[in-house]
Amino acid sequence: MATKLSGFPEFLPRERIVEQQVLDHLRRTFELHGFANIETRAVEPLDVLLRKGEIDKEVYAVKRLAAADGEPAELALHYDLTVPFARYVLENAGKLEFPFRRWQIQKVWRGERPQQGRFREFTQADIDIVARDVLPFHFDVEVARVMAEALAGLPIPTATLQISNRKILEGFYLGLGIDEPAAVMQVVDKLDKVPAEKIRELLVEQGLDGGQADRVLALAEIVTTDTSFVERVQALGVEHEMLAEGLSELAQVIEGASGVEGVVVTADLRIARGLDYYTGTVFETRLAGWEHLGSICSGGRYDKLAQDRRSTYPGVGISLGVSRLLVPLGLAASRSVPSAVLVAVDSEDSRAESNAIAGRLRARGIPTEVAAKADKFGKQIQNAEKRGIPYVWFPPSAVKDIRTGDQVDADPDQWTPPAEDLTPNILNKEQNT
Amino acid sequence: MATKLSGFPEFLPRERIVEQQVLDHLRRTFELHGFANIETRAVEPLDVLLRKGEIDKEVYAVKRLAAADGEPAELALHYDLTVPFARYVLENAGKLEFPFRRWQIQKVWRGERPQQGRFREFTQADIDIVARDVLPFHFDVEVARVMAEALAGLPIPTATLQISNRKILEGFYLGLGIDEPAAVMQVVDKLDKVPAEKIRELLVEQGLDGGQADRVLALAEIVTTDTSFVERVQALGVEHEMLAEGLSELAQVIEGASGVEGVVVTADLRIARGLDYYTGTVFETRLAGWEHLGSICSGGRYDKLAQDRRSTYPGVGISLGVSRLLVPLGLAASRSVPSAVLVAVDSEDSRAESNAIAGRLRARGIPTEVAAKADKFGKQIQNAEKRGIPYVWFPPSAVKDIRTGDQVDADPDQWTPPAEDLTPNILNKEQNT
CATH class of the missing domain: 3.30.930.10 (Bira Bifunctional Protein; Domain 2)
Structure with a gap:
């Protein structure tokens, strides 16, 4: 599979x-x-794409599996966003305000030979x-x-x-x-x-x-x-x-x-x-x-x-x-999850307390997850580290920067990570420029 | 077309x-x-979709137009995000941290009969x-x-x-x-x-x-x-x-x-x-x-x-x-464009001045467009109104709320619209609830 x-x-x-x-x-x-x-549908009538494009052979035809055997495909996946946009403009000309500025970010498909x-x-x-x-x-x-x-x-x-x-x-x-x-x-x-x-x-x-x-x-x-x-x-x-x-x-x-x-x-x-x-x-x-x-x-x-x-x-x-x-x-990115904080769980009986702390951090826009399991704290820290999460919160009121080991007392209604830790950072930029 | x-x-x-x-x-x-x-590709191998699903007849098969005539389709558009996610998990199991929380928002396709x-x-x-x-x-x-x-x-x-x-x-x-x-x-x-x-x-x-x-x-x-x-x-x-x-x-x-x-x-x-x-x-x-x-x-x-x-x-x-x-x-939405402000253009010779004002507003996060044409101001206001843009800026330093007609002197490095005007609002909620 x-x-x-x-x-x-x-x-x-x-x-x-x-x-x-x-x-x-x-x-x-x-x-x-x-x-x-705007977003346009992924498919266009095949004849429209073939009339407009110079890339006949690269078009992906789309057909319901339930369609009769000999029935020709009538639809195809769009290979760019310009042909669909032109069609959209004509179709909605009476409802658009011109000049019309539009951005469009979507996937497109071409059956060409894959290479770098x-x-x-x-x-x-x-x-x-x-x-x-x-x-x-x-x-x-x-x-x-x-x-x-x-x-x-x-x-x-x-x-x-x-x-x-x-x-x-x-x-x-x-x-x-x-x-x-x-x-x-x-x-x-x-x-x-x-x-x-x-x-x-x-x-x-x-x-x-x-x-x-x-x-x-x-x-x-x-x-x-x-x-x-x-x-x-x-x-x-x-x-x-x-x-x-x-x-x-x-x-x-x-x-x-x-x-x-x-x-x-x-x-x-x-x-x-x-x-x-x-x-x-x-x-x-x-x-x-x-x-x-x-x-x-x-x-x-x-x-x-x-x-x-x-x-x-x-x-x-x-x-x-x-x-x-x-x-x-x-x-x-510097981490594989949005979470800036992992709230540790002391025992499964106190998971509700950890959830409540996480909720208070989230209410102030801090992406937070709660440990999956009440493992030993060392293991919970390790799990945060593997995901690249910078902070671990120990209920009720201690937060540790696990990169430096610095731990401070904190109130979940007050504490905020530095702005640069709130969202993941992009690594490798130096190597690539 | x-x-x-x-x-x-x-x-x-x-x-x-x-x-x-x-x-x-x-x-x-x-x-x-x-x-x-995560996002997964739009297509999956046809046999995987047919093995998993209960909706054989609704699947859209995908085939390169250049493929030989009798060649059967091997790919199909996904009809949900669960089957692709399961495939993604298996394919990347060695690189993911479990438990793995993921959200995924994508289009899916089903060839069923359209209805409400x-x-x-x-x-x-x-x-x-x-x-x-x-x-x-x-x-x-x-x-x-x-x-x-x-x-x-x-x-x-x-x-x-x-x-x-x-x-x-x-x-x-x-x-x-x-x-x-x-x-x-x-x-x-x-x-x-x-x-x-x-x-x-x-x-x-x-x-x-x-x-x-x-x-x-x-x-x-x-x-x-x-x-x-x-x-x-x-x-x-x-x-x-x-x-x-x-x-x-x-x-x-x-x-x-x-x-x-x-x-x-x-x-x-x-x-x-x-x-x-x-x-x-x-x-x-x-x-x-x-x-x-x-x-x-x-x-x-x-x-x-x-x-x-x-x-x-x-x-x-x-x-x-x-x-x-x-x-x-x-x-x-209350407007058809992200723009909170339209900067008027007095004459085509002074378009650069209007552009500069727009740039200063944008630098502070205010979506702004510049009038398409140096029409009479009345017409420029009308064009803003049609798009639902709440404010028109008259260079160098006057801004009018075109809903109320209130006009004030303003500095493009200081003035900010009320938060509720910064982004479009959703209308019709009352009627729909």
């Missing part, structure tokens, strides 16, 4: 506490910025802002800022938010006289996997002359942590209205998202994002020392997130791969 | 906020009692305590107490926790000279659907004589809010060792779980729980005025939650049907 399924990671309690704290921080950040939460940082079931944390018909550009800045603040508070190596704008690339290519900028973008998007020389060859194969190819590559080399990228692009001597618009937009996003301690924000003109539906700002994110995981947080502006007979719904959003981040980092 | 799927409820933002607050309260209660959180309070996708909140080999009885009391406290803080009609103990029923039946107590229990379990007369006939069909049948029914009529049920059972004049043990256990659970304001705790000897695996304490829960929903929170003691070659893992647990509760109640 105990079969581990490859690609379906599960955390031990000490690891899950880290994930809980990460999810709590994300939620707190998103809600401080006024993002509302790639799972068949994993958790994504998405924020998107969607409007009806028109979504002002300042929302691109907002989304970048919110995700920078979200990343800043996580127990992870330094994250670098790499931001670009498809208008810069497309405008630059058009300004260079290239007819099919989309095809060039797809080639340039491979720069992190394929050497520049090889990319140059591919560009020439596409019909670019040597000068064009060189300038395409020169553009892709520009990476700055401030708005100086604007001058560097202009120095390449290409002019186009769309390019100018893209430069202005990207400069605003970089300025707006910068200045969050602990996160690096870069204008990075290598970033193109393969997917067709992005139309302006694009985001990727890499972790210092963990670049092999790829982008852990990606997104951008799509002028047509959804569409019905009456309206178009433009959006801008970004999606953080929580499992992709946490599973490889392998973080653990 | 916008197809509602029957049996897969989704909340609007105002409704989801209620669910969030309910889940927050459950988590807070469970963690105050030292319960650790019955869904194909729904959220369950489970607590269980599991041990290796021996689980002392006081954990039955603990689980009842924790769930009583959890129910007490919810925005729902008064809940009545109905507790019984299979040992009372089995011991009573054995003491009466009945050979097959399990069969009688299954008949008695139908008392809430079938009239007592009809049950009496069924019992006689099973071979009971009239006197036995009368006493079986008399036992099932006993419902008390204190431990007086013990005397009432004894007055029926049946004696058996197992009966005495059951009465003592149930009396302890009733005493331990009572006294939580807002929740009624009863010893209710009608409750038998159909499922075979319960061996002692059994729980059900009904909501005043919503009895037609059936039990919204059920569970009990199972002496064999799981088993491997070396050990048996006894457990006691209880499972709250969050969706079954919330979807019919139809609660909504």
Whole structure:
């Protein structure tokens, strides 16, 4: 029965506490910025997923076991949170207030081959802002800022938010006289996997002359942590209205998202994002020392997130791969339980007294458990230690910090542990950064 | 594309906020009692689910779309959180500390026919305590107490926790000279659907004589809010060792779980729980005025939650049907967004100033959004009103309670809304209770 399924990671309690704290921080950040939460059902009609996605073969079909044998599956597990969100927006358009800011943290499923940082079931944390018909550009800045603040508070190596704008690339290519900028973008998007020389060859194969190819590559080399990228692009001597618009937009996003301690924000003109539906700002994110995981947080502006007979719904959003981040980092908490205190039990006859003390501590917000058995106190302390619980209470009125051995007299209606002991702490951060 | 799927409820933002607050309260209660959180994968091997469950036809099979046509499904979505938890315990037995208290809130899936309070996708909140080999009885009391406290803080009609103990029923039946107590229990379990007369006939069909049948029914009529049920059972004049043990256990659970304001705790000897695996304490829960929903929170003691070659893992647990509760109640929050404040924007040129004020409010934990557009102030106030946001900030230093029209001068580093406005409130409680 105990079969581990490859690609379906599960955390031990000490690891899950880290994930809980990460999810709590994300939620707190998103809600401080006024993002509302939604959850969508795990399944979507199969035809909707296949129409939208580029990943037919990775979809998990879902069918009632009681369904007739030949009956085709009509449902499938969602493989991201964007397609379900678009469907939700259309379905509830009459009841939502636009622009609609939403955060959504749920599991998604993909039948791909499991490997490091790639799972068949994993958790994504998405924020998107969607409007009806028109979504002002300042929302691109907002989304970048919110995700920078979200990343800043996580127990992870330094994250670098790499931001670009498809208008810069497309405008630059058009300004260079290239007819099919989309095809060039797809080639340039491979720069992190394929050497520049090889990319140059591919560009020439596409019909670019040597000068064009060189300038395409020169553009892709520009990476700055401030708005100086604007001058560097202009120095390449290409002019186009769309390019100018893209430069202005990207400069605003970089300025707006910068200045969050602990996160690096870069204008990075290598970033193109393969997917067709992005139309302006694009985001990727890499972790210092963990670049092999790829982008852990990606997104951008799509002028047509959804569409019905009456309206178009433009959006801008970004999606953080929580499992992709946490599973490889392998973080653990200082304890395997929420309890800050274990109340000892002198004998089974006095368990009610221990329960009453625990109740008084809980009433003041202190997570507390009562010893499972009236063992010798040494054994009860050992049991607390194994769980990482820092304090043992001996009824009626003594509390011991079992890490230091310090014991003091205390009143269960008054005593409070130091704030840093109230909730579990995350260990191993030093080793991982 | 916008197809509602029957049996897969989704909340609007105002409704989801209620669910969030309910889940927050459950988590807070469970963690105050030292319960650790886990999540298990959504899928289990199909054969495990079919071996364990009594609901073959309701299982959703899951298969990669890329799998070969004739290939049978090997995975299925879990239909409860108990079977996955048992598998998790066995898989991680060497790494867990026993007794292991865990809470788990996840979606489960059942392909049953949708009707009021019955869904194909729904959220369950489970607590269980599991041990290796021996689980002392006081954990039955603990689980009842924790769930009583959890129910007490919810925005729902008064809940009545109905507790019984299979040992009372089995011991009573054995003491009466009945050979097959399990069969009688299954008949008695139908008392809430079938009239007592009809049950009496069924019992006689099973071979009971009239006197036995009368006493079986008399036992099932006993419902008390204190431990007086013990005397009432004894007055029926049946004696058996197992009966005495059951009465003592149930009396302890009733005493331990009572006294939580807002929740009624009863010893209710009608409750038998159909499922075979319960061996002692059994729980059900009904909501005043919503009895037609059936039990919204059920569970009990199972002496064999799981088993491997070396050990048996006894457990006691209880499972709250969050969706079954919330979807019919139809609660909504006072606003559709977390924001307590909307910062107005005078003109697009001064948006940065409004952003800065919002940042200062957020730094002190006040959820804040900035107006989407530099409309006339009247329109910006209207937009806040539609979302239920109580305060509008006019840069640099005026804040208006838009419900009363009161406006005051304020410093974004000092001003704080009253605590009751910081987070959304739940409406409609009066109508629903």
